Amino acid sequence: MEAKLLTADRFVDADMGISYRYVHSSTEFFRPHYHDYYEIFIPLSSNALHLVNGKEIPLLERTVIFIRPEDTHDYICQGTDSFDMLNITFTKETAEGIFSYIDMPDALRHIHAFPLPPTALLSESEFSALLDRMNSIRLIGTDKKRLKGALRLFVARIIFENFLVSPEAQSNVHIPLWLTELCERLRENNNFIEGISAVDRLSEKSREHIARSMKKYYGMTLSEYINDLRLNYIANMLLHSNHDILDIIFQSGFNNVSWCYKCFSKKYGVSPDKYRKTNG
Structure with a gap:
């Protein structure tokens, strides 16, 4: 499907230069698209893939993704649960104003230097605090002057705390391309069924380095x-x-049925049997 251009005149409040909304996959039709504005989105669940600039990246709760105008992206929901996210859109002029406000106007160019959108993984306490701040902003209601200021400060804080780090620390924020590609290869041809040994086959990195990186970038x-x-x-x-x-359990690569049931129930809230009966 050809990517569609989404424009600020439709998706950003003209009076404020910035907007927010909560997106639910149950009421949205996702398709490949790009913008003439910036976007920061925060997944509120972990059941979707992010297709961005030709790569497939799992979307995890507690991540913050900074989409630039040149990024082409889409979402693929996994399972039957709704994929939810907080979406903040803002014009190029607003972005320039925010970077000037934090006295780092040249840093905006640095944001464009990466092949994939800058991404940060928040701790549980950081994620909770961010949602609390957003809930306070929602209480402002229709007072556009206050809402404009609050949203700009909200975005400025996200950018300053997560994306404006020293060059030496930059690798701590952005998921390395090699790790993104490894995750993509694990999904291809059901390589994940093979398990850890597939990781050794698909990557030149040591298993220890991969394990540390997975914990660091994907939590x-x-x-x-x-x-x-x-x-x-x-x-x-x-x-x-x-x-x-x-048969399905063993085909998936699980060797322990009771452990699989425990993991499945934790992720989906029901056993495999009930999941099939409820959704089949």
Whole structure:
């Protein structure tokens, strides 16, 4: 599908130069698109893939993604649960004003230097504090003057705390391309079924380095990431096949049925049996 240009005159409040909304996949039609404005979005759940600039990246709760006008992206929901996110859009003029306000106008050019959108993973306390600040902003209501100032300060703080770091620390913020590509290869041809040994085959990095990087950038262990891919596979097979549940579990790469049930119930809130009955 050809990417569509989304314009500020439709998606950014003209009086404020900045807007926010909560997006729910159950009421949205996603398609590949790019903008003539900037966007910061924050996933509120972890059940979607971000297709951006030719790459597939898992969207995890507690991440902050800074989309630039040249980025082409889309979302693919996984499973039957709704994918939710907080979306903040702002014009190029507003972006320039924010970077000038924090006295780093040249840093905006640096934001454009990366092949993928700058991404930061928040701690649980940081994520909770961010949502609390956003809830306070929502209480402002229709007072556009106050809302404009509050949203700009909100975005300025996000940018300053997460994306304006020294060059030496820059690698601590942005997910390395090699790790993004490894995650993409694990999803291809169901390589995740093979498990940890597939990681050794698909990457030249040491397993220890990969494990540290997964924890640092995705907030989970390598095993947790692979198991999450397996759980997505199981959920899809439960919905779109009549295969026996035990067969599906073993086909996914899980060797322990009770452990699989525990992981599945934690992710989806129900057992595989009930998931199939409820959604089938």
